Amino acid sequence: MGREKLYRAEAVVLHRQDMGEADRLLVLYTPDHGKVRVIAKGIRKPSSRKSGHLELFARSRLLIARGRNLDIITQAELVESFEGLRTDLSRISYAYHVAELLDRFTDEDIENRPLYDFLLSTLQWLAESENLSLTSRYFELHLLDYVGYRPQLFRCVQCNDEIQPVENYLSAEEGGVLCPRCGEHVPRTRPLSMPVLKILRFLQTYDYPTCRRLQLRDAVSRELELVMELLLSHYLEARPRSLAFIRQLRRERQLKNKTKHGTM
Secondary structure (H helix, E strand, C coil): CCCCCEEEEEEEEEEEEEECCCEEEEEEEECCCEEEEEEECCCCCCCCCCHHHCCCCCEEEEEEECCCCCEEEEEEEEEECCHHHCCCHHHHHHHHHHHHHHHHHCCECCCCHHHHHHHHHHHHHHHHCCCHHHHHHHHHHHHHHHCCCCCECCECCCCCCECCCCCEEEECCCCEEECHHHHCCCCCCEEECHHHHHHHHHHHHCCHHHHCCCCCCHHHHHHHHHHHHHHHHHHHCCCCHHHHHHHHHHHHHHHHHHHHCCCC
């Protein structure tokens, strides 16, 4: 028997692109079909009933018709809008980051229900979190785990010795931490401070409600961001584009605060 012409799916909208005069191409992540690309016909018309149900980062229930090249959304019902992501530019920028990474790290039509559940949790955390940077680092590290790139943080990836509480090295190509002896002889490594290694291990080991209580010094937070960027960029073979926007927003906010308090 052939596949049914209509199927139902729950989905989160990761990306959208206008097509023609009124249509829109959507990249969705679903629990049963993984990542899929679909067309929402007529969604940009003022009279469209689907537009409010297919916003970026929203969770919706869909009825989808199979098409020759791309499937077509015929019905949409909003389930969760993650309201906190709608008006706060910082939260929106981190949601874009999460969506970009999930899009770029996954292939189409590969089911991964645990990753879908993790996406939903992350969007809720970003809608509520007081520390968006830490929440993002937690997502990045566990995303690598979900897609098969879990970094080794407890033993040297070269000699397998237990990592000692000193400055070590990180190698994206080797997939984890190198002890000082091995790290000196491996190209394209970067020093890894013990405070940041401890944070990485903590994030990798404990659940989010436990990790969200962490309070990081600015220097540790900056190094942690750079370490995760190194790992992500290696596997993507390019830097995540959303990080540049997040950093631009951060600089503008810091400049505004300096001006406000007369510290320039």
